[in-house]
Amino acid sequence: MRRRGILFVISGPSGVGKGTIREALLKRMDDLKVSISATTRPPRPGEVDGKDYFFLNQEQFKKMIEEDNFLEWAKVYQNLYGTPRDFVLENLEKGQDVLLEIDIQGAMQVKNKMPEGVFIFIYPPDIATLSKRLCGRGKDSIESIKHRLAACEEELKHAKYYDYVVVNDDLDVAVKKTEAIIIAERCRIKYIDLEVM
Numbered sequence: 171m172r173r174r175g176i177l178f179v180i181s182g183p184s185g186v187g188k189g190t191i192r193e194a195l196l197k198r199m200d201d202l203k204v205s206i207s208a209t210t211r212p213p214r215p216g217e218v219d220g221k222d223y224f225f226l227n228q229e230q231f232k233k234m235i236e237e238d239n240f241l242e243w244a245k246v247y248q249n250l251y252g253t254p255r256d257f258v259l260e261n262l263e264k265g266q267d268v269l270l271e272i273d274i275q276g277a278m279q280v281k282n283k284m285p286e287g288v289f290i291f292i293y294p295p296d297i298a299t300l301s302k303r304l305c306g307r308g309k310d311s312i313e314s315i316k317h318r319l320a321a322c323e324e325e326l327k328h329a330k331y332y333d334y335v336v337v338n339d340d341l342d343v344a345v346k347k348t349e350a351i352i353i354a355e356r357c358r359i360k361y362i363d364l365e366v367m
């Protein structure tokens with residue numbers, strides 16, 4: 171049974187746990203291709219170039235924009251992030267399902283270009299929990315956390331443009347729900363060629 175790959179986009183506000191959900195999903199599903207983003211953010215301790223991100227300087231990133239190498243790109247809290255286009259399109263063409271974990275601005279760009287994708291919004295249980303998570307992960311300054319929480323209110327309004335909403339109040343449950351969405355989407359009749367079954 172040969173079909174084009176399905177594009178899955180996981181997105182949501184900063185600190186909602188989408189990166190953790192992505193990592194957990196990859197351990198459970200070995201048939202998803204994960205897009206590695208480019209960013210101008212400096213690597214955090216332990217992060218590896220080409221595995222966690224392609225770490226670029228401003229000039230390199232701008233060159234990629236000029237050469238139209240991104241499926242989408244956005245400025246997320248002072249840094250630029252973008253999804254390299256060829257990796258996504260080539261894998262979809264080969265029939266491989268591709269997973270993107272990107273911010274909401276980026277997801278909205280992808281939705282415009284590829285509305286046939288499956289868009290999953292990871293929703294925080296409440297603002298207090300989100301605030302606790304942002305503080306607890308120790309990646310951001312107080313100023314930056316305040317900024318992210320203020321942006322979050324606006325970002326939550328975008329949930330209505332997605333196909334699915336998963337509330338991340340319990341990580342295991344959120345991972346199972348996201349996996350269930352992927353499994354169910356793969357069974358949709360539009361992807362299945364009944365003639366060859």
Ligand code: 5GP
Pocket residue numbers: 183184188207208211242243244246251252253271272273274275276277
């Ligand atoms: P971090 O710097 O903590 O790894 O990621 C910061 C934010 O950037 C997260 O919300 C993450 O989802 C988002 N992000 C990561 N890669 C991309 C990308 O390629 N495009 C966009 N638009 N956002 C991204």
